[in-house]
Amino acid sequence: MLRGHGRASAQCLRSRLRARPRALPVLACVLATVLAAASPWSPGVQPTQAAFGAGAAGTAAAWTPQGWSIRPMLAAGANSTAGNSLPASMVGTSFRPTGTSYAAVSVGGGFGCGLAVGGQLSCWGSNGFGQLGTRASAGGSASTPEVVGSGWGYVAAGSYSACAVRSMAPDAGTLWCWGAAGVGHGLLGNGAEQGGSRPVRVGARDGWARVSVSDLAACAVHTDGTRWCWGSDAYGVFGDGAVTPAPVTSPQRADAYDDWLDVRMSAGGGCGLRRAGLHCWGTTAFGTVGAAAAGPLQLTPRLVSREFVDYDFAGNNGCGIKGDATLWCWGxxxxxxxxxxxxxDAALPRRVLPGRAWRAVRVTPAYTFATDAEGTVWAWGGAAEPAGPASGFLQAAYAGLGATPVARLAAAGSGSLQAAEETAFALLGAVDWVAGTPRTAWAGSAAPAGAAVTLPGAREIGTRFRVTSAQQAVGVRVHLATADVAAQTARLWRSDGTLLATYAFHRSPVPGDGVGSWLYATGEPVSLAPGADYVVSTTVPPGGRAVAEAGAGAMPRASGPLQLPPGWGVTGTSAGDLPVDAPADAAGYVVDPVLLAPQSP
Known part of the structure; x- marks a missing residue:
């Protein structure tokens, strides 16, 4: 039990889980030709967002109904700052930007910007800080894209502001920023501390190639390979070797290196790709830097790996893909x-999800999304609020998912993946399917009729079920009726005792988080044959509690293709073995199968 000091510890844990930036602008993959070029940015080989993935340039944008979604960002009126909330029409639904020729998008704090193949830039969503860049003053919102202008080549959105690079003469290569009205900290980089609602030029230089914006800071890479930053460096997020209390209102050079190719900023620091490899800096909590570091802050860029050909970084986590298509993550x-x-926590990169070849990875402060060589998009991680990874998995607050498929491209390599704020993702290209709300025996997010009961010893409790058509199981869920509902591990069986899959629950470290909601354990899909009997089960330790519906186990249930036959509730006294016995009073323990529900975009 947490009492006295324990409550303070719980609050500390919650604050640590919430200590993450609101947004990470999504940048292009760095092409192998750039890595091989004679200089960091040689004419003819400069990577652009339009070149994000093989075959992506110039293709039509097929925005998936769930995969490209404003839904997880903000509830209507949720932000306490006046005017910075999404219109009710955009909450709880997916949002597809108008148009069919977007080359890239970048999504920030409740707003997004899209760059068309022809260079037209549009923004939508909240304008509470003037971040749309289209209006005379801050306030209100746009449920459809508003045109900023033409002749743009790169865009990055942050929590309160956005920046973009011009691609059209006579000002090609110039950098412009807008937003942050009332925020201060010099976020627009134009020499003024306060922001505004129209694009303003950042400094007098041209030749800018990359820019990344977090909550209160921004950094950009020049074509000469140098890195420059502005905004708030109060916590050393520039990676320039110092902590600067006063706002930096114009770009200042961050280090002496002249081989930078890319940079990605977050509230606690940043990462960037140099010719010498991937380097990161900032807070060292949780292993965020991805390299051995002393003290709470790493104030200068530190080498993480020389082997990554793709990477991403946000919040307290980073991931990279090596040349052999293996995936490595840290934080x-x-x-x-x-x-x-x-x-x-992982202070150094460690290999995750072996057995697959990986093509792209994008990290948000809550979830990570990655595309494998077969074109399947996977998601894992967890949000510090009840929001799933834009795929219907409405997860319990402070609970995480195992790697779960959330979309599939029509053909491997036919599209590109981008992150969108904290819990959503975007796909550019032809999409075969995207995961909708998963099929379950108990309806949606509604609480079951049962109550939590104490089990006398270690048990494996479960539910027998069958499907009426070919389906894919992706996990198991249980309902957290009380803080001490004690499910730890879940399993999927054939009724003959063949173990088909084992899943882990990733619960909050804070007792009581997520009570009253469903907890998912998910993973690799398993094909289910119609008419065959299966069992999902979960392990409950001695004296643990589980939700049971008294007498319901003898009654059949049906939900779409899912059928629970009479006597569906099963239990066993050997944890980890197939449960086959009927519980007392014909009770049915609420152990719910979770089936993938693919939808056409």
């Missing part, structure tokens, strides 16, 4: 955010 382990599955 916070709680809620399975680093994909390790064991809840442990």
């Amino acid at each position: 916070m382990g709680a809620l399975n955010r680093n994909g390790g599955g064991d809840g442990a």
Whole structure:
């Protein structure tokens, strides 16, 4: 029991889980030709967002109904700042930007911007800080894209502001920013501390190639390979070797290196790709830097790896893909955010999800999304609020998912993946399917009729079920009726005792979090044959509690293709073995199968 000091510890844990930036602008993959070029940015080989993935340039944008979603960002009126909330029409639904020729999007704090193939830039969503860049003043919102202008080549959105690089003469290569009205901290980089609602030029230089914006800081890479930053460096997020209390209102050079190719900023620091490899800096909590570091802050860029050909970084986590298509992640382990599955923080990159070849990875402060060589998009991690990874998995607050398929491209390599704020993702290209709300025996997020009961000893409790058509199981869920509902591990069986899959629950480290909601354990899909009997089960330790519906186990249930036959409730006294016995009073323990529900975009 947490009492006195324990409550303070719980509050500390919650604050640590919430200590993450609101947004990470999504940048292009760095092409192999750039890595091989004679200089960091040689004419003809400069990577652009339009070149994000093989075959992506110039293709039509097929925005998936769930995969490209404003839904997880903000509830209507949720933000306490006046005017900074999404219109009710955009909450609880997916949002597809108008148009069919977007080359890239970047999504920030409740707003997004899209760059068309022809260079037209549009923004939508909240304008509470003037971040749309289209209006005379801050306030209100846009439920459809508003045109900022033409002749743009790159865009990055942050929590309160956005920046973009011009691609059209006579000002090609110039950098412009807008938003942050009332925020201060010099976020627009134009020499003024306060922001505004129209684009303003950042400094007098041209030749800018990359820009990344977090909550209160921004950094950009020049074509000469130098890195420059502005905004708030109060916590050393520039990686320039110092902590600067006063706002930096114009770009200042961050280090002496001249081989930078890319940079990605977050509230606690940043990462960037140099010719010498991937380097990170900032807070060292949870292993965020991904390299051995002393003290709470790493104030200068530190080498993480020379082998990554793709990478991403946000919040307290980072991931990279090596040339052999293996995936490596580091940082916070709680809620399975680093994909390790064991809840442990990783101070150095460690390989995750072996057995697949990986093409792209995108990290948000809550979830990570990655595309494998077959074109399947996977998601893992957890949010510090009840929001799933834009795929219908409405997860319990402070609970994480194992790697779960959430979309599939029509053909491997036919599209590109981008992150969208904290819990959503975007796909550019032809999409075969995207995961909708999963099929379950108990309806949606509604609480079951049963109550939590104490089990006398270690048990494996479960539910027998069958499907009426071919389906894919992706996990098991239980309902957290009380803080001490004690499910730990879940399993999927054939009724003959063949173990088909084992899943782990990634619960909050804070007791009581998520009470009253469903907890999912998810993973690799398993094909189910119609008419065959299966069992999902969960292990409950001695004296643990589980939700049971008294007498319901003798009554059949049906939900779409899912059928629970009479006597569906089963239990066993050997944890980890197939449960086959009927519980007392014909009770049915609420152990719910979770089936993938693919939808056409």
